[in-house]
Amino acid sequence: MSRIRRRLLVAALASAAVALVLSATTGATAGSSFSKTETISRTHLVDGADQVVDTRTFHVTVDQTTQLRDRQEINVSWSGAHPTGGLVGDTNSQFAAQQEYPVAIMECRGLDNGSLPASKRLSPETCWTHTAAERAQSSLSFQWPSYRLDRYATPADRRARVGVPSPLPPACLSLGSGVQHWIPFKAADGSVYAGGADGCAGIAPDAVTYEGSLQPSNTTYAQTDLQGKGSTKFVISTADSNASLGCSNTAPCSLVIIPIMGLSCDPDAANLPEDDRPPADVRDLAFSRCAATGQFQPGEFAGAPNIEDLSVSGLLWWSESNWRNRITVPLRFAQSANICDARKDSAPVYVYGSELVTAATLQWAPRFCLDPKLFKLAHVQTGEPQAKNLLQNGTIEAAFEAAPPQTPFQRPTVQAPTALTGFAITFQVDDGSGHPLQTLRLTPRLLAKLLTESYAGLTVVQSTYPALANNPLDLAQDPEFTALNPGAPAPGYNTPPAATLYSLSSDSDVIWALSSYINADPDARAWLDGKPDPWGMVVNPAYKGIELPVVSWPLLDDFAEGWLYTNDGNMCLAQDPTPILPLIAAPVATLAQLALNMQFGVANSQIVCKDSGSITQKLAAVGRENPGQRFILGITSLADAERYRLDAASLLTHTDPGAASKFTSAAGRTFVPPEDASLRAAARMFQPVEQDGTWVLPYDKLRSSADGTGAYPGTMLVSTAVPTQGLPMTDAKRYAEFLRFVAGEGQQPGFGNGQLPPGYLPMTASNGMSTFAHYTQLAADAVAAQQGGTVSVTTLNTTTSPSNGDGTDGSGTPPAGTGSGGTDTTGPGGSGPTGTGGSGPDADVPAIGETLSVGSGPGGLAAPLALGLAVILALAAGGTWFFGRPKVAA
Amino acid sequence: MSIRTSEREERTQSVAPGHDPAPIVEEPVPSSKKRRRHRGHPSRGASIAIAVLAVLAGLAVWFVFHSLVLTSLQEHGSQARLYALLREDLANATAPVGGTIVSGTPIALLDADAAGMHDLVVVEGTDSKDLMLGPGHQRDTPLPGQQGISVIDGRSVTYGAPFRSLEQLAVGDEIHVTTSQGEFTFRVERLRGPGDPAPIPSEDSANLTLVTSASSGWRGGWAPDHAIFVDASLTGADPQPTPPGRPTTIEASEQPMAGDASARILGIFWFQQLVIVVVAFVWARRRWGPWQTWIVGVPLLIAVLWAAASTFSRLLPNLI
Secondary structure (H helix, E strand, C coil): CCHHHHHHHHHHHHHHHHHHHHHHHHHCCCCCCEEEEEEEEEEEEECCEEEEEEEEEEEEEECCCCCECCCCEEEEEEECCCCCECECCCCCCHHHHHCECCEEEEEEECECCCCCCHHHECCHHHECCCEHHHHEEEECCCCCCHHHHECCCCHHHHCCEECCCCCCCHHHHHHCCCEEEECCEECCCCCEECCCCCCCCCCCCCCECCCCCCCCCCCEEECCCCCCCEEEEEECCCCCCCCCCCCCCCCCEEEEEEECCCCCECCCCCCCCHHHCCCHHHHHHHHHHHCCCCCCCECCECCCCCCCCHHHEHHHCCCHHHHCCCEEEEECECCCCHHHHCCCCCCCEEEEECHHHHHHHHHHHHHHHCCCCCCCEEEEECCHHHHHHHHHCCCCCCEEECCCCCCCCCCCEEEEEEEEEEEEEEEEEECCCCCECCCCEECHHHHHHHHCCCCCCCHHHHHHCHHHCCCCCCHHHCHHHHHHCCCCCCCCCCCHHHHCCECECCCCHHHHHHHHHHHHCHHHHHHHCCCCCCCCCCCCHHHCCCCCCCCCCCCCCCCCCCHHHCCCCCHHHHHCCCCHHHHHHCCECCHHHHHHHHHCCEECCCCEEECCCCCCCEEECCEECCCCCCEEEEEEEHHHHHHCCCEECEEEEEECCCCCCCCCCCCCEEEECCCHHHHHHHHHHCEEECCCCEEECCHHHHHHCCHHHHCCCCEEEEEEEEECCCCCHHHHHHHHHHHHHHHCHHHCECCCCCCECCCCECCCHHHCCHHHHHHHHHHHHHHHHCCCEEECCCCCCEEECCCCCCCCCCCCCCCHHHHCCCCCCCCCCCCCCCCCCCCCCCCCCCCEEECCCCECHHHHHHHHHHHHHHHHHHHHHHHHHHHHCCEECC | CHHHHHHHHHHHHHCCCCCCCCCCCCCCCCHHHCCCCEECCCCHHHHHHHHHHHHHHHHHHHHHHHHHHHHHHHHHHHHHHHHHHHHHHHHHCCCCCCCCCCCCCEEEEEEEHHHCEEEEEEEECCCHHHHCCCCEECCCCCCCCECEEEEEECCCCCCCCCCCCHHHCCCCCEEEEEECCEEEEEEEEEEECCCCEEECCCCCCEEEEEEEEECCHHHCCCCCCEEEEEEEEEECCCCECCCCCCCCCCCHHHCCCCCCCCHHHHHHHHHHHHHHHHHHHHHHHHHCCHHHHHHHHHHHHHHHHHHHHHHHHHHCCCCC
């Protein structure tokens, strides 16, 4: 082979190898799940012989273990475990550890690899538990609790006092003596917290002594049903939300799943020193306690607390009998968006606006800031109307919006479609037997009822507020709701949070879309105008006839009287009377806060008087609702609903003409949940409106047309509004670069950098949105040109408005439009053509411009002209003098 | 000039106070010059025409004189005053480095030995009026030493012509700029005129571009016709961060080679003042007395003329 051919062959092989490696690494990112099976058993060691009590084959599946983000929920499901007894409602609470035979799932720092150094290996000391009680045991009366008899524990772990620091901290002296077994916690920064039964020897900053805080721990003691199967959601935490655990890409973490089978006991303790062996008279008692199989029947709810058998409870997850049965799943995290803050870059390019695209920009931003040829992209989250106002008065350069502006933009602006997403009405509703409902159906009229404070919420309010006296107490009691959702809690079940829909207090296009949807429904509109619904419920008179749509939902009710406002009722309200219904509604400022509340089932209604009677009394939120008895609804973005695995309600689109108005079931009505198919159908319904400059969803057509029946009414199109005139050229080119990315590469679904997370429907031709992508490409060109171009939404033609009206004239000054272009580098405004070549979409080629000729025009000749004028005039004067004298005859 | 001639005549006429000035009459020709044919004094209409033309010519000459000579004096005065201000600000580290800076505030000190620039105070703003004080910093660019491309404009003919020798900068020459953020040394990379290629530097580095006007041939030195640019990049130090709040657009009058059209109104005003002063001057000469009028009137006249010429030069391109 000739040398050239050889070299070509080498080059080809090398590039093929590189391509293979690259494709392998990128391919491996998409949601890799994990499965494992193992045999677990409980075998006692009695008189030197094994006594097998129980053997099972445990199989577990985790649905996503890579590209994980903070507070993301993953699903863990298993089969072959021992059924759980002594059930509690909340598997994340500290009481859940006391259940018998749970499956303990926790996040631990480190990997399960014996060959790693100790600092990188996981152990019970690096596993996160929220409360002190989950990692400390003390037995004051009995010297031989079951964990001292664990046959697999090391001799050091079977001593009377394990993990107790010496000298004993003063706070722990009150615990007395007795048997203590504490598991210290090693935090990410190296500090070691000994813990102790009440946390007396110090606990990590993120831990609590007793649970009371709003945000629960992610340690889960999940329940297995009678068939040995179970599944649960697990919340991943990274260093962002749990600095003590400190999980990140540089401090790898694992998910540890421990199916509790109970301790395998060794009462003889033959190879232990005398002190650690139970004496003969106690041996049988100690063994019977250790080998206990549970006080509760499998599937039985815990009645009285603290009667569970310790040896089979989740409290002993750390004991070697249970610990050796663990299954470890290495976790890999997505690159945090904070990585962009750490880079010492030039000023970022800011886009203000919609929280609906936060999840997308979180994944897009690292793609931009990590590329040295690109720039730093910063998304400042504000409400969309606020962002549009800022863009209108020129304070910012680009805005994410989800609806056209109320008054058209003054400067020529393009509104380029960026992402198709929407809002979801998410819910945490448990049915009569305590299990969560998976689907919920809601009509616009029901949404209107929730938003207009038309449910009294509290019986004392219902009895004293005449306007609401005949209305149902809350949504669960509304016949319209129960007809559509037969599994919902039976009447008689009432909490104030069930009377409202948790929503936004700030201006938002989400409220605009929701109120447009409500307004377009004739039943809802008629009800808002005062017509009672078929069951007799009327609108709150404060909201009667309200004009919709609105960008900010007003809280209009002002009822503030009755028993509630007396000292017997609510002392906070008695002292400081505030209308009660807005307190029940309690909207929050951001969609992110709403998502947090919905994820953990936190009811935000501010009606609990804390420290009642004291000088520090104040109204506080109802707080976390007990799992099994929850009923809350809230608005979240679709992306958040996907990320935190929140259930979204199905919304009404179509009513058959013959369907009954006083209905008893969902028959004759179509309800559409948010999913890919329904978003796709909605995307097809968007109509271009020329004077708004963008696409609008016609809500009335959703009801009437056949295509609209399958369309999700909560769909919203988020666009980026960028002016095409007046921006500095470097910024304009960057926005154009961003728009081109958005139109193409940014719509790839996935969890990696630069990809589109779930909750967004990719804007591609296969989803029927090629027009959107094409428009965004054209918009990018118009933004890069900065010539005042606008792209028509109907014809997709770009029209450039003529030059920018700042031409000066007269007195020999050149019109600023032509002469003063300069080059891009000096960046003198955006006026006039700049004509730099080679600065197209490839940002990796440094653009070479051409220095334009900046002429001075006639003004440059001022001095010579003046001098010439002077000479001419002088000559003229002289001439006039000379020749102007009349001849005098001598 | 005819003005003086007629003035002399009038003065001769009114030397004797109390006497009505005699009308201009033709003097009888002295007999010694009887034989020479010569012209008499111009008629009234011609005198007025001569007067007007002479005045206009005088104004034109005054304008040239003002722009080439007097403006340098003005600029020297401004620079001295601004130097004192800037020195104090730099000592206290209170010279502005970001945000909105009022036009005319001194922000930096510029030195370039190769171009004969020593201790030039750079002010904020590149309007014609701002560049009368010295070199001006374009408001929508970062300050020298901060990340990005900082643009400083300067005049090359009038008002001290701080950038008249800009073309003498060669590649590799050093430009020193001192701001509140420190002392920066920039190394000249290229000199560009119209049509020259202009690579766009990356936004990570700090760059400086000096802009002025230049021309060649008979126009060289007093009638420049195009802008030239000198690009320099920061050496030996890291760029400073750019504080936020900088304006993103500037007025049309702050672009290179743009005139300030808003000075037209002011120009008309000063023209009116000039007319008023001249009329008053002429009237006072008759009523008051020539010496008094001259003593009081000349400074006033010069002041008004100066202001009118300044305003007129504001209308011209700002880099001249």
